[in-house]
Structures are given as C-alpha cells and as structure tokens.
Amino acid sequence: xxxxxxxxxxxxxxxxxxxxxVQPTEPIGGSPATGAVLxxxxxxxxxxxxxxxxxxxTGAQALALLAGGPNAEEQAEGLxxxxxxxxxxxxxxxxxxxxxxxxAALPDLAVTQIVCTSASPGPVTxxxxxxxxxxxxxxx
Amino acid sequence: xKSLRTRLLIAFVxxxxxxxxxxxxxTYVRARTVLLEKAQxxxxxxxxxxxxxxxxxxxxxxxxxxxxxxxxxxxxxxxGGLDPSAVSPELRARVASGEVSWQRVVVGGRAGLVMxxxxxxxxxxxxxxxxxxxxxIRELALVAWLAAGCSMVVAVLLALLAARSVLxxxxxxxxxxxxxxxxxLTTRVAxxxxxxxxxxxxxxxxxxxxxxxxxxxARRFVADVSHELRTPxxxxxxxxxxxxEEAEHLPGDAGTAARLVAQETRNLTRLVDDxxxxxxxxxxxxxxxxxxxxxxxxxxxxxxxxxxxxxxTDLHPVTAVVDPRRLDVVVANxxxxxxxxxxxxxxxxxRGERGQVVVEVADRGPGLDPEVLPHVFDRFxxxxxxxxxxxxxxxxxxxxxxxxVLHGGSLVAAxxxxxxxxxxxxxxxxxxx
Numbered sequence: 338x339x340x341x342x343x344x345x346x347x348x349x350x351x352x353x354x355x356x357x358x359v360q361p362t363e364p365i366g367g368s369p370a371t372g373a374v375l376x377x378x379x380x381x382x383x384x385x386x387x388x389x390x391x392x393x394x395t396g397a398q399a400l401a402l403l404a405g406g407p408n409a410e411e412q413a414e415g416l417x418x419x420x421x422x423x424x425x426x427x428x429x430x431x432x433x434x435x436x437x438x439x440x441a442a443l444p445d446l447a448v449t450q451i452v453c454t455s456a457s458p459g460p461v462t463x464x465x466x467x468x469x470x471x472x473x474x475x476x477x
Numbered sequence: 478x479k480s481l482r483t484r485l486l487i488a489f490v491x492x493x494x495x496x497x498x499x500x501x502x503x504t505y506v507r508a509r510t511v512l513l514e515k516a517q518x519x520x521x522x523x524x525x526x527x528x529x530x531x532x533x534x535x536x537x538x539x540x541x542x543x544x545x546x547x548x549x550x551x552x553x554x555x556x557g558g559l560d561p562s563a564v565s566p567e568l569r570a571r572v573a574s575g576e577v578s579w580q581r582v583v584v585g586g587r588a589g590l591v592m593x594x595x596x597x598x599x600x601x602x603x604x605x606x607x608x609x610x611x612x613x614i615r616e617l618a619l620v621a622w623l624a625a626g627c628s629m630v631v632a633v634l635l636a637l638l639a640a641r642s643v644l645x646x647x648x649x650x651x652x653x654x655x656x657x658x659x660x661x662l663t664t665r666v667a668x669x670x671x672x673x674x675x676x677x678x679x680x681x682x683x684x685x686x687x688x689x690x691x692x693x694x695a696r697r698f699v700a701d702v703s704h705e706l707r708t709p710x711x712x713x714x715x716x717x718x719x720x721x722e723e724a725e726h727l728p729g730d731a732g733t734a735a736r737l738v739a740q741e742t743r744n745l746t747r748l749v750d751d752x753x754x755x756x757x758x759x760x761x762x763x764x765x766x767x768x769x770x771x772x773x774x775x776x777x778x779x780x781x782x783x784x785x786x787x788x789x790t791d792l793h794p795v796t797a798v799v800d801p802r803r804l805d806v807v808v809a810n811x812x813x814x815x816x817x818x819x820x821x822x823x824x825x826x827x828r829g830e831r832g833q834v835v836v837e838v839a840d841r842g843p844g845l846d847p848e849v850l851p852h853v854f855d856r857f858x859x860x861x862x863x864x865x866x867x868x869x870x871x872x873x874x875x876x877x878x879x880x881x882v883l884h885g886g887s888l889v890a891a892x893x894x895x896x897x898x899x900x901x902x903x904x905x906x907x908x909x910x
Contacts, residue, residue, distance in 0.1 A: 357618055359513065359581065359588035359611050364568040366576035367521060372529060374597035379533075385550060385599055389529045393575060394597045411532055456597045477550070 373399040376453040376477075377407050377416040383449045383477060386416060396455040400434065401426040403454045419447035427451065432461045432472070439466025453477055481647070482640040486633065493632030497625035505621040509614050513581070516610045517590055521579050524592045524603050534599065544605035551598050564591055564602050572600060587611070646674040650681060662689040693760075700756035706749050710742070717742040744870075751872040754806075755856065758879040765800045765883060772797050772804065772834050773827045779808045780825070788812060789822045795829040797906035803880045804904075807888075810873035811838040811900050818842065819898055833886070834906045839899040844892040853890045854878040877902070 373394050376383040388402055406422045420427075425437035434455055436443070440463045443451075448463060453475035455461055460472030527539050536557030539546030547557035547564075554561050571578040572593040579592040588607040593600060649666050656664040664685055668678045721739035724732045757763040773792035780788055782805075808825070815823040819840025826837040845853060852858045857871040874890075877900075881888035886904035893899050 359509075359583060359607060359614060361583045361588075362581040364565070364571040364578050364580040365517075366571050366574070366578045368577055369575050370525075370528075370572075370577050370594040370596055372596040374599050384533060385597075386533055387528070387531045387596060387599070396597075399597060414532060416533070475551075 369393045373402055374454070374456065375399055375403050376450040377411060377418050378446060378450065379416055381446065383446060383453060384416075385453070385477075386411060394456075396457060397429045399454045399456065400429055400451065403427060403450065404437075418450065419444050420450050421447075429455055429457075429461075432457060432459060434461050434463050436463055436465035439468060440464060440470045441466065441468040443470075448473065449476060482637075482644060485640045485643070486636045489632045489636035489639070490629060493628055494625075497628045501621040501625045505617055508617055512610055512613055512617075513607075516607065517579060517581070520590055520605055521577060521592050524601075525577055525594060528594060528596070528601050539601060539603045543608075544603050546601065546603040549600040549602070552600075557602075559602060559604055561602070563604055564593060568593055569600075572602075581607070643674065646678060650674075650678060653681060653685075657685055657688070662692055696756060696759040699752060700760065703749050703752040703756060706745075707753075710746050710749060713742050714746055748870040748872070751870040751876060754876055755872055755879065758876075758883070763879070763883055766802065767798050767800055769796060770799050770801050770804060771795070772799070772836065775801055775804055776808050776825060776827050776836065779805050780812065783809060783812075785812060785816065787821065787823075788816075789824045791824065791826045791828075793828045795827060795834045795906065797834040797904060799834075799884060799904055800880075803883070807877045807880045807902060808836060808838075810877040811836075811902065814838075814873055815840040815842075815898070815900070829906065830903075832906055833903045836902040836904075837899055838902075839893060839897060841895075841897040844896055845890060845898045850890060850892075854888070 371389070371391050371393055373388045373390050374385050375388055377386045378384070386407075388399075388408070390398065390402070392398065403418065403420055404423050404425070404427045406418045406420070407416045420443075421438050423437045427437065428435045434451060436451065440448070443463075443465075448470060451463065452461055452473045456475075460474045462469055462471035463473065464470075524539065531538055534548050534550070534556055536546045536548045536559075539548075540558065545557065545559040547554050547559035547561055549555065549561065565580060565582070568578055568580045568591060571580075572595050575595065577592070577594040579590055582589050582591055588611045589604055590607055591602065591604045593602040595601070646666075646669065653664045653666045662685060665682050666678045668675050668682065717735075717739040720735040724735040724739070726732075727735055754763075772795045774794075776792060777790070780786070780790070812823060812825060815838050820842030822841060824837070824839045826835075826839070828835050849858075854874050854877075856875045859871070878888045881902055881904065884904045886902065888903075889901045891899055891901070
C-alpha cells in the first residue's frame with residue numbers, strides 16, 4: 338500500500354517535467370539550406386537574386402552561375418548582367434577571383450556583381466586579362 | 478487503522494490512477510509530439526519551398542495571414558514585417574551554420590514557430606503562429622483528463638463492488654462469531670465459493686460443531702453423574718434421617734457428627750436435584766406444564782411451605798398461565814437468595830402489568846457489587862470469593878433465570894436506589910411460548 342502511494346507520488350511529481358500544452362524548444366536544425374545568391378542588375382544597380390541549385394551555397398558555385406548570365410525567368414523579370422557571358426567559369430581561389438576577361442575593361446557594376454556574388458568575408462582581388470583590381474569589398 | 482473497504486478503495490484508485498496517468502500521459506505526450514512535429518515539418522517545407530521559388534528578394538512571398546517574415550542581407554534587415562529581435566540568437570547561430578533551422582517559442586501563452594535559413598549572405602526568417610495546434614493539443618489534454626477521470630470513477634465503483642463481495646462474508650463471520658460467543662453453539666455460516674473466506678467459514682463451522690459436541694458431552698456427563706448419584710443418595714438420606722433423629726441420644730461428638738452428616742447429605746441431595754434440573758434445561762428436555770395460576774396465591778403458598786413468615790408481602794391478585802411448579806421454584810430460589818445474602822426485611826411483590834405478571838423480590842442489604850451484577854445468574858458464581866461454601870447449591874439463581882426464559886419472560890437483577898438488591902421476574906400472563 339505504502340509503496341503504491343510512493344509510486345503515485347513519483348508520477349505526480351514527474352508531471353511538470355513533461356508539462357502541459359505547447360512547450361518552447363531549442364533551435365532544431367534540418368537539412369542544409371540550398372541555393373545560390375547572384376548579384377544581377379536592375380535599373381543600374383546590383384541586386385541579390387536567388388537561384389535554386391539544390392546544393393548548399395558556395396561562392397565559387399555562385400560565380401560560375403554568374404558567368405552564365407541571367408536565366409530566362411530572371412530575364413523575364415527584367416534582370417540583366419554586366420558580366421560578360423563566357424563558357425569559361427569565373428573561379429575563386431582564396432581571396433583571388435580569376436575572370437576570363439580583362440578586369441581593367443570591366444564596368445564597375447560588373448565588378449560589384451562579381452565581388453558581391455563571391456560572398457567573401459574579406460576584401461578580394463580580381464585578376465584577368467593580365468590585370469588586377471582590388472582589393473575590393475562588396476559595397477552593398 | 479483503516480477499514481478493509483477504505484484500503485481496497487485506496488489501492489484500486491491509486492492503481493487505476495497510476496495506470497490512467499501513465500496511459501493517458503504517454504498517449505498525450507506522444508500525440509502532442511506527433512502533432513507538433515507534423516505541423517513543424519509542413520511549415521518548414523512550405524518555407525523552404527517559398528524561398529526556393531524566390532528570385533529577387535521579396536519578403537511578401539514568405540508572409541501570409543498566419544506568418545510574418547524578414548529577410549536579412551549581410552545581417553541587416555532589408556525587407557519584411559517581422560522584427561529581427563523575435564529571432565533568438567541561438568536560432569541565428571544555427572541558421573548561420575547553413576542548416577534550415579526552426580525553433581518553437583511561446584510568447585504570452587501563445588505558441589509560434591520561427592524558421593530560418595541562410596543562402597550565401599542572405600538570411601530568411603519566417604514566424605508563424607501555432608494557434609491551431611495549440612487548440613488541438615488543449616483538446617487532447619481535455620480528452621486525456623476526461624478519460625482518466627472516467628476510469629477513476631469506474632475504479633471507485635469496482636473497488637466498492639469488490640469490497641462488498643469481500644466484506645459480506647466477513648460481516649457474516651463476525652456476526653456468527655458474536656452469536657457463538659454469546660452461547661448459541663448451533664451457529665453456522667453459509668460457505669460460498671471456494672476462496673480463502675469460504676475456507677475460514679468452513680473452519681468456523683467445524684470449530685463450532687466440535688465445540689457444540691464437546692459442550693453437549695460435558696452436559697451429558699453432568700446429567701449422567703447426577704442421575705447415578707440419586708440412588709445412593711436416596712439410601713444415604715434414609716440412613717442420615719434416622720441418624721439425625723437419633724443424634725440427641727448420641728453422646729458428644731458423635732451427635733454433632735451425625736447432625737453434620739445429615740445436613741450435608743440434605744445439601745448434596747439439593748445440589749444433585751439442581752444439577753439434574755439444569756441438565757434438563759441444557760439438553761432442551763425442560764418442558765412447561767402451564768396452568769392458570771393465581772400468582773399471588775401461589776407465592777403465598779411458596780412462603781408458607783418453606784416457613785418463611787418474616788417476608789413482607791405486597792400481593793395483588795393476578796392470574797397468569799404459567800407452570801405452577803416452576804413458578805414455585807423461581808419464587809423460592811429468589812426469596813431464599815434474598816434471605817441468605819440480603820438484609821432484612823425481604824419484600825415480595827406481585828402485580829399485573831400490561832399482559833405481564835411482575836414478581837419482585839427486594840431486600841435491604843448491602844446490594845450487589847456492580848462487578849457482580851452481570852454474573853449474578855451464572856452457575857456456581859460466588860459473589861464473595863472468600864466464602865468458599867454457602868448453604869445454597871450455587872445454581873438457584875441460574876435455575877430461576879432458565880425458568881423465566883422458558884416461560885418467555887425475563888429475570889433481571891438490579892440495585893434499589895435506597896440500598897439493597899431487587900430481582901424482578903416478568904412473565905407473560907397469557908402463557909409462555
């Protein structure tokens with residue numbers, strides 16, 4: 338009898354631990370976020386644009402996509418790119434971005450697009466066509 | 478000490494309470510988890526889907542009636558109606574690690590879900606209310622409490638039922654034991670089923686049977702012994718009567734001895750007679766020979782026959798159907814007892830009283846000790862233990878009581894307010910059973 342009562346008391350004591358209603362939680366992580374952020378041009382300003390990729394975002398991947406220019410959907414929304422379309426991708430190596438074009442001849446907007454798209458935490462240097470520009474940071 | 482019923486009740490209720498709490502509690506918690514997780518997964522999926530479909534940053538795409546969103550670009554809020562401070566630093570850290578993350582929050586009793594994800598240097602956060610889920614869970618809790626409460630009620634009913642089925646035989650046994658203790662050796666209990674209580678009942682019956690047999694044997698022995706003593710006693714009485722008559726002619730000690738033997742023989746004869754009388758009562762052989770009797774006249778006759786002239790009488794003429802021999806025995810025994818143990822004057826009263834005849838024998842002696850009172854009609858009971866022998870057989874009052882009961886009447890001993898004892902005999906004037 339006494340043992341029975343003790344068990345009951347224990348259960349009653351355990352009640353608040355479980356709690357009633359909806360309880361707050363710690364942050365819960367799920368799958369890795371995917372996609373890429375490219376900087377395209379609208380009204381002569383670089384704006385961030387999301388591109389679904391199905392892969393976690395990296396600067397190098399975003400730069401490669403940037404070299405491909407805006408896709409049909411983005412074009413339909415009136416977005417353009419000042420970065421020259423090339424089949425050779427723009428590559429990122431540490432803080433150096435290699436552009437398959439003369440960086441000295443690139444318009445400032447294109448440079449901003451590239452620098453911002455690389456999403457580097459620090460300043461980056463652009464090289465290409467035998468020239469260097471930088472170090473530069475995303476002005477946005 | 479709690480009663481068996483209370484203990485059973487507590488055990489049942491605790492047992493049921495524990496079971497109900499565990500079952501309802503586990504079900505509730507599990508259902509709540511499933512409900513919330515489903516809602517969260519759906520919300521997070523919708524959120525990531527919306528983000529994936531976005532091209533230019535547009536927080537409006539992430540908001541609806543139930544949710545608000547904010548988009549942070551390089552840590553600065555650029556769009557959306559959600560206050561970035563609503564997002565906890567822990568969630569932001571989690572989102573910064575690259576995972577689609579979410580956190581359930583409760584603000585002012587309302588639950589909500591904050592979701593976030595980061596793509597490159599853009600962070601998306603959306604917060605939606607969980608009012609629907611909260612309401613569902615409240616209903617779930619209500620149902621759980623109701624279920625637990627109902628099972629408690631059932632437990633109480635079951636416990637009472639179980640207690641009754643256990644307690645009824647126990648009550649019967651207690652009642653039977655009490656009757657047996659009061660001297661009704663024919664008491665038996667019904668044996669139901671084959672459980673432990675039935676075993677106890679069977680044992681009780683066996684014990685009662687054995688007891689009844691032993692008591693009957695003892696009584697028969699007394700009856701047989703008394704009977705066997707009668708013949709030699711009759712012879713002895715004849716001899717001692719002669720001796721008694723010759724006592725005065727015998728010299729000195731021989732005369733005293735003869736008188737003593739004669740007296741003791743008379744006492745012994747009376748004792749044996751009384752023993753036989755009481756044996757008849759015990760064996761159930763005592764029979765009434767009722768007759769219409771003038772009780773006052775019968776009482777006078779009893780006194781005259783015994784030569785008790787100093788008894789004060791207050792006799793009202795009452796006619797009753799009683800056994801005259803037994804009435805004589807009762808009155809004689811009561812008066813003899815009063816004369817022997819009480820103080821003078823001894824008063825004998827006879828009166829009629831609503832279908833009863835009441836015979837009272839009172840004295841002015843010291844009265845009866847309160848400790849003695851309940852045992853006054855016991856056989857061979859000595860009120861004064863220092864007095865080993867009295868002139869009576871020690872059975873007089875017991876025989877008087879048996880006779881009263883045989884008539885369907887009663888005999889009660891009490892103390893008078895002014896001192897002295899009073900024995901009240903009440904007999905139905907219309908005859909006994």
